[in-house]
Amino acid sequence: MSDAPNIAGTAPIPVEVEAGKSYFWCSCGQSQNQPFCDGSHKGSEFTPVKFEADESKRVFFCACKHTSGQPLCDGSHKEL
Numbered sequence: 622m623s624d625a626p627n628i629a630g631t632a633p634i635p636v637e638v639e640a641g642k643s644y645f646w647c648s649c650g651q652s653q654n655q656p657f658c659d660g661s662h663k664g665s666e667f668t669p670v671k672f673e674a675d676e677s678k679r680v681f682f683c684a685c686k687h688t689s690g691q692p693l694c695d696g697s698h699k700e701l
């Protein structure tokens with residue numbers, strides 16, 4: 622795996638999160654369970670990013686893995 626993450630998608634992934642729950646976002650782009658980590662990063666420099674939901678709502682997780690606001694989408698996919 623290179624220093625750059627794999628682009629898993631070019632649009633954000635909407636997820637209904639639940640208050641008080643933790644979610645682990647895939648930062649490498651290799652997970653088969655996007656946008657969440659499935660351990661595919663093992664042996665690389667990538668690690669999952671923990672997201673703690675402070676309220677139940679819909680959030681948009683980054684799929685292109687180039688966001689500066691990890692783990693949420695910041696529109697970076699529009700520049701790829």
